[in-house]
Amino acid sequence: MIAPPKIAMVGAGIEGAGAAFYMATRHGLTPTIFDPEPFSGASQVAAGMLAPVAEAVYGEERLLDMMLEAAREWSRLDEALRAAGLESGYRGGGSLLVASGPNDVAEIERTHAYYLRLGLAVKKLRAAQARELEPALSPATGPAIYTEIDNQVDNRVAHRSLLTGALKAGATLIERRVAEVSRRKGGWVLFDDQGAEHHFDKVVIAAGVRSGEIGGLPGYMSKALRPIRGQVLRLRAAPGSGPSLVVRSLWDGRLVYVVPRLNGEIVIGATAEEVGFDPTRKARSTYELLRDTFKVLPGLGEADLAEVNVGFRPGTSDNFPILGEAEDGLYLDTGHFRHGILLASITGRWIAEAIATGRTPEGMSLFGPARLEARQ
Numbered sequence: 001m002i003a004p005p006k007i008a009m010v011g012a013g014i015e016g017a018g019a020a021f022y023m024a025t026r027h028g029l030t031p032t033i034f035d036p037e038p039f040s041g042a043s044q045v046a047a048g049m050l051a052p053v054a055e056a057v058y059g060e061e062r063l064l065d066m067m068l069e070a071a072r073e074w075s076r077l078d079e080a081l082r083a084a085g086l087e088s089g090y091r092g093g094g095s096l097l098v099a100s101g102p103n104d105v106a107e108i109e110r111t112h113a114y115y116l117r118l119g120l121a122v123k124k125l126r127a128a129q130a131r132e133l134e135p136a137l138s139p140a141t142g143p144a145i146y147t148e149i150d151n152q153v154d155n156r157v158a159h160r161s162l163l164t165g166a167l168k169a170g171a172t173l174i175e176r177r178v179a180e181v182s183r184r185k186g187g188w189v190l191f192d193d194q195g196a197e198h199h200f201d202k203v204v205i206a207a208g209v210r211s212g213e214i215g216g217l218p219g220y221m222s223k224a225l226r227p228i229r230g231q232v233l234r235l236r237a238a239p240g241s242g243p244s245l246v247v248r249s250l251w252d253g254r255l256v257y258v259v260p261r262l263n264g265e266i267v268i269g270a271t272a273e274e275v276g277f278d279p280t281r282k283a284r285s286t287y288e289l290l291r292d293t294f295k296v297l298p299g300l301g302e303a304d305l306a307e308v309n310v311g312f313r314p315g316t317s318d319n320f321p322i323l324g325e326a327e328d329g330l331y332l333d334t335g336h337f338r339h340g341i342l343l344a345s346i347t348g349r350w351i352a353e354a355i356a357t358g359r360t361p362e363g364m365s366l367f368g369p370a371r372l373e374a375r376q
């Protein structure tokens with residue numbers, strides 16, 4: 001009998017944990033996962049929106065099919081987690097994009113027309129129809145766009161469950177940082193931050209925005225990623241007292257989103273700033289996020305402001321993820337930017353398939369590392 005390949009996963013954020021979960025539960029592979037702090041990255045800060053519609057933006061249409069497939073895959077992944085006695089906090093019901101004032105109505109029209117051109121199932125609602133659907137909306141809000149496609153998971157719960165599920169199915173976690181990878185005859189050696197060597201047949205790099213800092217990767221990886229800072233707030237209210245749908249609102253062109261969990265947590269986000277790794281929880285950003293939220297959901301003013309968090313989205317030079325085999329046995333699973341919670345389902349499935357079968361799933365080939373090599 002041929003022994004299964006020895007696989008290393010570098011990074012246990014939602015991408016590494018997700019791919020390890022699929023490997024262990026679908027393909028009987030038992031990866032060794034390296035991460036000094038598995039719950040320290042963007043996956044714990046994010047809002048958890050699964051939003052192919054909201055995230056459909058000009059110039060990034062190439063992502064649309066993958067995002068739609070990722071949203072469908074999440075409902076299957078949620079079932080797989082529940083079958084294993086775990087949870088993802090998956091919540092359906094759809095989401096609304098609301099005009100907060102008269103200046104935003106034209107943008108709602110334009111966005112609606114764009115969604116229709118992309119063939120997305122969306123519905124334009126008059127102000128009164130939107131308030132009927134989401135009674136927590138302010139009486140001053142204008143027309144809205146509703147879609148059933150965009151939903152949410154509780155990213156903290158889902159991330160933890162994927163890692164737990166992978167470990168229960170045979171994966172191992174080593175709480176160390178990988179400093180360098182090096183190719184050796186027939187495989188790869190990993191050097192951890194304590195100087196120990198670990199030998200594997202295949203390696204997956206899923207270290208989020210820090211992926212390019214690992215030594216021994218192809219040269220283009222040193223410049224492939226940039227941090228996009230995001231500040232988010234977490235409120236706590238009595239379960240059921242906030243909105244029931246994900247609400248995104250426009251106010252004079254500024255966008256804020258509000259993601260209500262069943263347990264009463266309400267996530268409000270987010271800034272997007274290209275300022276390097278600045279961890280400051282800025283008072284102004286907190287003020288602006290709350291101000292824009294109260295304009296559309298005034299009832300949230302009584303909630304407890306429980307957390308202010310900053311995270312770093314793993315942005316890439318072309319805003320697309322980096323997925324696939326970079327060198328023989330060295331795989332990249334990073335650069336998921338604004339969509340990493342959504343994409344964790346499909347990229348986890350694809351990376352696991354690629355490792356198990358040696359073949360690149362069709363959708364994944366659009367985002368291969370070769371494009372970065374060509375641009376070096």
Ligand SMILES: Cc1cc2nc3c(=O)[nH]c(=O)nc-3n(C[C@H](O)[C@H](O)[C@H](O)COP(=O)(O)OP(=O)(O)OC[C@H]3O[C@@H](n4cnc5c(N)ncnc54)[C@H](O)[C@@H]3O)c2cc1C
Nearest residue numbers: 011013014015041042043049178208230311339340341342
């Ligand atoms: C404010 C904000 C809101 C967001 N909202 C959403 C949203 O609503 N929906 C959505 O789809 N996406 C959202 N995102 C994006 C999403 O959070 C990221 O794309 C996703 O979490 C990336 O996951 P990851 O596993 O690649 O990275 P991370 O979660 O950052 O995990 C990387 C892991 O790698 C480990 N690591 C780093 N270096 C090494 C090393 N050398 N050796 C070993 N381990 C290492 C780290 O310790 C960390 O645990 C949001 C992001 C932010 C910041």
